Amino acid sequence: MLEVKHLTKSYQKDKPALTDISFSVEPGNFLAIIGPSGAGKTTILRSLNQLIKDDDGQILLDGSDIRSDNKSQLRKHRRQIGMVFQNYNLVERLTVIENVLHGRLGYKSTLAGMFGIYSEEEKKEALELLDKVGLKDFALQRCSELSGGQKQRVGIARSLIQHPKVILCDEPIASLDPASSHTVMHLLKQLTIEFNIICVANLHQINLAKKYADRIVGIRQGKLVFDEESSMLSEEI
Numbered sequence: 001m002l003e004v005k006h007l008t009k010s011y012q013k014d015k016p017a018l019t020d021i022s023f024s025v026e027p028g029n030f031l032a033i034i035g036p037s038g039a040g041k042t043t044i045l046r047s048l049n050q051l052i053k054d055d056d057g058q059i060l061l062d063g064s065d066i067r068s069d070n071k072s073q074l075r076k077h078r079r080q081i082g083m084v085f086q087n088y089n090l091v092e093r094l095t096v097i098e099n100v101l102h103g104r105l106g107y108k109s110t111l112a113g114m115f116g117i118y119s120e121e122e123k124k125e126a127l128e129l130l131d132k133v134g135l136k137d138f139a140l141q142r143c144s145e146l147s148g149g150q151k152q153r154v155g156i157a158r159s160l161i162q163h164p165k166v167i168l169c170d171e172p173i174a175s176l177d178p179a180s181s182h183t184v185m186h187l188l189k190q191l192t193i194e195f196n197i198i199c200v201a202n203l204h205q206i207n208l209a210k211k212y213a214d215r216i217v218g219i220r221q222g223k224l225v226f227d228e229e230s231s232m233l234s235e236e237i
């Protein structure tokens with residue numbers, strides 16, 4: 001379980017980006033964070049994997065506070081947290097399967113990783129994940145040949161190869177057309193259940209959040225303004 005308690009962060013003195021944010025998510029659940037630009041959504045996600053240091057509060061992953069981690073504990077925790085990005089962050093000139101295999105954190109610093117050598121077992125797993133995101137037949141294509149929606153599905157497969165407890169998705173559909181947005185949201189929901197992981201996604205689109213997320217947290221000016229099951233949210237929000 002992921003628990004965020006009283007998270008507070010200021011980039012500049014007397015200008016809080018986040019004030020006293022608390023929420024929690026159980027495995028198998030998809031949480032959407034909704035709010036206008038500048039509300040603090042990215043700051044929350046970056047705190048969750050400690051890309052930035054927050055000022056105060058707790059971030060508990062299965063009971064242990066990742067904020068008090070030393071370096072080696074943080075490395076272990078980061079391995080449990082996969083990332084999905086708005087602009088996919090793929091290596092375009094590499095193949096789809098190579099990009100998925102790149103999701104094995106820490107791998108690139110090994111000798112085998114530097115030469116792009118992977119075991120049959122690893123390749124098999126990457127192919128299984130590509131199958132789950134509907135891209136098995138694209139495994140040997142270069143990522144530069146894919147559509148935006150296909151690239152994001154590669155990004156999702158890459159985030160899953162390290163068997164994370166949590167995936168953090170920063171505006172995963174902001175660059176996609178409506179049809180691809182539905183496909184990606186549907187996949188996130190389905191894989192969250194299938195792998196029993198925690199999925200947290202920053203989104204602009206309240207209608208898609210209501211359709212696919214289990215729970216929605218609303219952020220405005222760094223403050224939590226609602227935290228509701230998506231089915232309970234009224235139409236006008």
Ligand code: ADP
Nearest residue numbers: 011012017035036037038039040041042043044
């Ligand atoms: P969102 O993701 O909802 O658009 P952000 O988390 O990016 O919001 O930003 C929240 C607030 O923090 C905004 O006022 C933004 O200007 C400020 N902010 C974000 N990143 C930085 C930074 N690196 N330095 C200073 N201020 C920042």
Ligand code: ADP
Nearest residue numbers: 124125128129160161162163164165195196197
């Ligand atoms: P099994 O069929 O042996 O019960 P699972 O259903 O647990 O296996 O997993 C099926 C595939 O998904 C395997 O390739 C497995 O390595 C992979 N997998 C399992 N859990 C996760 C996870 N949390 N994230 C990513 N991949 C996973």
